Amino acid sequence: MRHTISLLVENKFGVLSRISGLFSGRGYNIESLSVGETIDPQISVMTIVTSGDEQIIEQILKQLNKLIDIIKVVDMIDLDHVEREMVLIKIAPRQEDKAEVLRLTDIFRGRVVDSGPKTYTIEVTGDEKKIAALIELLKPMGIKEFIRTGKIAIARERIKKPSV
């Protein structure tokens, strides 16, 4: 099962290496990882996508909690949340496919951020499914390369249920 884990960590050197060392040293897999600052510049937020059975995920969460530089660990599976990832796709379509590429970009609310004599570079954000779907559709039209930011995730505001 795939899990998106959000970490609040001290913004110090060596923290990333402690985290990646934890995963590699114990044979856990990192599917994607993204890091950025938070409002408080001393704290960074990391989003890690990993997978494993229930027991492995439990160990990963506990091991992360145990790392001294990690302030908070949240498994997004437990929360209602929004996930996004951005992808840049460089595509070299044949003349006859160009219109279709632009149409698809539009449908997926992407934009062309660079265009050259042979290629377009398309920027799209969305959740996992949306990005996978777009890549699937564009593949036959000549994707040269693409690059993904890795997922980021944020919990939705909790809305109190009205008491009955």
Place this chain on the structure above:
Amino acid sequence: MKMNGAEIFIESLKREGVKHMFGYPGGVVLGIFDLLYENKDIELILTRHEQGAVHAADGYARSTGKAGVVLVTSGPGATNTVTGIATASMDSIPLVVFTGQVPTMLIGNDAFQEADIVGISRPCTKYNFLVKDVNDLARIVREAFYIATSGRPGPVLIDLPKDVTAVKAEFVWPQDVKIRSYNPTLEGNKWMITQAAHLIAKSKRPVIVAGGGVILSNASKELKELAEITDIPVVMTLMGLGGFPGTHPLALGMPGMHGSYYANRSIQESDLLIAVGMRFDDRVTGKIDAFAPHAKIVHIDIDPTSIRKNVRVDTPIVGDAKRILAVLNKVLKEELKEQWGEVRNAWLKQIQAWKKERPLTYTYSEEVIKPQFVVEKIYELTKGDAIISTEVGQNQMWSAQFYKFDKPRMWLTSGGLGTMGYGFPAAIGAQLAHPNKLVIDIAGDGSIQMNIQELATAVINKLPVKVAILNNRYLGMVRQWQELFFSERYSHTKLDETVPDFVKIAEAYGAVGLRATKPSEVEPVLREAFKIKRTVFMDFVVDWKEKVFPMVPAGAAIDQMMFEEKKETTEKKLKAVK
């Protein structure tokens, strides 16, 4: 007051109450060593190898409960500490290791004697620091001691660049330590504890499995009370020996690969395991799917990652063993006033029968010294009141089996990492902390050679450590496996002609060397050694063929034990297990 980094370092150690540290000098730490030249408050013990320094600090820590402190130079000095740090890390021993580092501006330049020790030691420390600014030094030292000794203890490393020890800053000693991302849970969840009490009340065949955590949290008293009020027998892992009195009628000895028959049978037949401060190491559980098949498991541990790491747990209780056991005992006494004696009768009788059926034994010989006999004699003569360290191998297992520990912090052995060369320097550290105690390293002829240079440290510091070498002229434990599982092909385990004359080695270093080659000489040699107030090596020339039994072959369930038997039967058993 303004001080330079080296002075801040010394002042910070003083504030932490450090009296002794172990170390080895070198270029980048000369400034600090210069201050130690005349310092009256802190004594540095010069070992003869940095690995020895770390093991000595580790023995100091295990025998006192205080953090052991080490100071070495950069590069090779730092890398030489790694085995010692990993040893402490695996057994959750508090250490603070200071390594010199090249000046900050040279870090990353492959400078002379530069090693990325922060990177190298990351996976085997609880935490580590590189001090980049002298203004952080006092705070970092304070945090390091706090992290090393709190929660699940462990080694912490501080890398000190040379320039940081030279520049000046105001000395500010932080009153408190507060690390927002580090808050170990100490109090156990009351509801879970009550659950555990109810499981205990319902159970017919319970067993307590006590690990090193009992010793680390000073929970022996509470553990004894738990066992006694509920009449539950206690199994102690290798790390837990001494956490519960080994001579107590409820003590079942060690479980696992070389555990007693009755400890393993009790676990396998039990309907409730109360695991306290132990982590279900594979040497304890054997084949994990076949471990304690009928038991519900209550797991008390300060480290949440230890819980459900390798066995299923019915009632997890995270927190400090001492506090949790105190609450558990209270609940048991106040809320559940069972007549435990009645309830346990059948179970304790059964265990008694197992004890009779297969006690821990060996075959005594008049001709050749049996290694177990030496350990037994050491126990007899010291009346269990010595601090015992061991090396690794058969010597370690026989010590665990045949020496009975009634008190905690008397047993120093490398459990998790199994580090040959640990015992002698650890004994030196313990002797320094306990000048009036008898400290004995029960060693193997292979292992002792891994840190034999520490003879110099023991002699020059007048530390009357005794080393009892069970000299079988083999890397005995490995040889045992070769005999049992590799058709007696003794590939590179025979030391024979190359085993040095340990008596002469001892004498060459200015220590005393004694030798026993016949069973009748064992007791006189021990008596003499214990009388001499100097470092003594005792060379016991023992039967090389002796093996450690019982033995659970790797991968088998812990009740599939092999015993000392005629060879054919052993082989048959082995086949059955495979």
